Amino acid sequence: MLELKNYINGEWRTASNPDTNEVFNPANGELIARAPRATKEETEEAIQVAKQAFESGVWSDLSAQERAKFLFKIADKIEEMYDELVELEVRDNGKTKGEAGFDVADAATCFRYYAGLITTPDGETYHVPEPVQAMVVREPVGVAGLIVPWNFPLLMSVWKIAPALAAGNTIVFKPAEVTPCTAMKLFEILEEVGIPKGVANMVMGKGSIVGQTIAESKDVDVVSFTGSTEVGRCIMQAASGNLKKISLELGGKSPNIIFADADFETAVDYALFGIFFGAGQVCSAGSRILVEESVHDQFVERFIKRAKRIKVGPGLEEGSEMGAIVSEEQMESILKYIEIGKQEGATLALGGKRLTENGLDKGYFIEPTVFTNVTSNMRVVQEEIFGPVVVIQKFKDEAEAIQLANDSDFGLAGGVFSQDGAKALRVIKKVRSGITWINAYHPTYVEAPWGGYKQSGIGRSLGKYGLEDFQEIKQININLAVEPVGWFSN
Template structure:
């Protein structure tokens, strides 16, 4: 793969035009693997954000996108998918430099993004209406329509893929978009808009506003001209989005935090359980909302599991995403690195045993990047902050349980409910336990794989609404009931005097 070194000058995209912001303040985008400057991004003003909203509203009402056929929109989505495939290598390189993840992860993200557009291109062409047998002489039906202007606010951990999870169903349904990516990872977000523009999507349908979440996100959420906000990020910010969106009771979809349990029974295939537990917490450097950060192990194998898990964790090759052999990449930013290291110190102060890792990595030329060792805590208790709070980094806590009842109790002892896993060779036990785990995305004898066809959904404070699958399309649609009289004439309800 050819590595480019050019510093990119990013722009806003409003009403089909690329432009600089009137705000002289800019954001420097840093490669987390080496600290090098990769892009300069504008910080849009409230006025520019409102302009993008105004354009999206006018475009929606014009019908240039909302009123064309599903078949036409499907064709656009398929063209976008083809362009993603054509630009695969460029997108992978930029995603690595933007986010810090390794090449294998970026490859999966870009491939899955193209597949997601193709999935919704097919789904929007399928029958979606319903008719009901009601009392004569009426015919009742339900149709689905676009919500309107949608504000899409995307996190930094999967900058391109998470954007596509929102864009594909939003566009398929006929909505217009005001798009706000994370400030630390705006590069591939800009490339996505370039691709959508190249595919010929009418101007004004998609609008890109780069800048600070506290300004742009709040403006989008508060606006009475925005009909829906779809946000992925922290639970704290999700609460703020929800409060601000209450002004016009706009529709919201929130995919928030997690502190997900991964339950390992003694009768599980041991090597499989260890291997998947490693992937569950160290994939993406632990910067994954569904990460299996709480590993809950049956006491009879606890010591053996901890020993092997630590051995394997110490052998993980941490390095730049573009370096050959790297198995875990950089933390996305210096501030996030500091946050992770602070949690590690909190864990030690709380009395947990730091069994492995816990340090920033500066050897072998990594001193300019944001790298941290795969970290493992044992001897933890449920009330510890490192057990309760989302760290969003490569930090695992390993807990111990005696029986099924205790395993479930520990698993559900959290404000979150995004994901969870169970490892056991007993199929009946696996189903008993997984059905009791209060989480929306679960696995048995694996951890992590998801599909465009299935919903991504959280319980409790992990969110409201769903991404992906038919459920993801539903989020971006309104349901309308239509009743038709088959016998046109007066009702006779009131006398005719």
């Protein structure tokens, strides 16, 4: 069992609060770690340490090339620890080894990407009237508060830490309470490669204490949060105290549009992947499948037949294709939504129950679940369930497909399947979502921006946009003729 600690000013510390957080393997209920629950005072200390480290220039004054060297070393260490990190991520989160393996590999890629990006030219000069030379430079914001969710514990951490450090900021990082294990391993790597003391700080604990303190602090210059829209609103309100920069990657209820002329088996396969990857605990999950009415019944039949074959089981067990729900609390929330769907009159076409047979009773497993005959006013259609639950709606034509796709408070992701390239592009341009695919669903790349429209958030992660979230833009004007301006009379 792991005894987790906070990391402040280059030191591993046990929390002063005796109330520790117990971390369980969601596949079997095994106690795998105890984590500290930091106090407001400990969080404020970490913020002050980060502020002092930033002002000292121990990190921000390094050249981009020097910072990049550290990031490349971190990527190398992640790859060296691949097997250990994969197993720990599975035990901590409940996902399958395949899913965790992707996360670990992508984490290394992300550090390498930002190591390269930070060393590329990024300045600008402007041709303004003589004798002035105008230019724009990018500088670190200062202290970055980073708060991550439980569904991608390692990868979401890296999506924030890599660009924040690359830009020259210092950080105060809070992992999710239910999945803090790989975060500690990541900070062990940061320590091992020699990140200067005070630059990277980690504080574990409750969102209502640690997260709130980070968001409210006037000494935190930017806060980046990934999680629910409800909590995002609280972060946004708390951050208004000093009008700090914010980046919010929030919820989704994403449409996956299947036209009759789509390659049928490809559409079914990606639709399954879109919702059941990660047991549906993915913000961009294709949780609303919209199918053209002429192929609706055929699609539903094939989709259900395939979904029945999905092997649900512990992530470390050979052959498991869909793992556990992250916690009992999240499982109960999903099961509650399934009951709501039935009460609202939707047809439960598949699943809907907790799985307890074949040794699954000690963990938190839910069957792949499909609702049909749904209407847009139903809660299961409008609200993010964050589990292996999908609703399937039919549409008559292109216009109705677009209308249904955009009938949501969210706008994170969306997909279109059609072999008519012009139609597919026409429709995807009308879908009000930030991450979209044509004839695919879910592939992501660190080079491209990640984020959404409407209540799915503010700002973007990844790509050059993810770096800009952690940078300030400064205008510099240089007078090349040093003489009095002569505006006022002598």
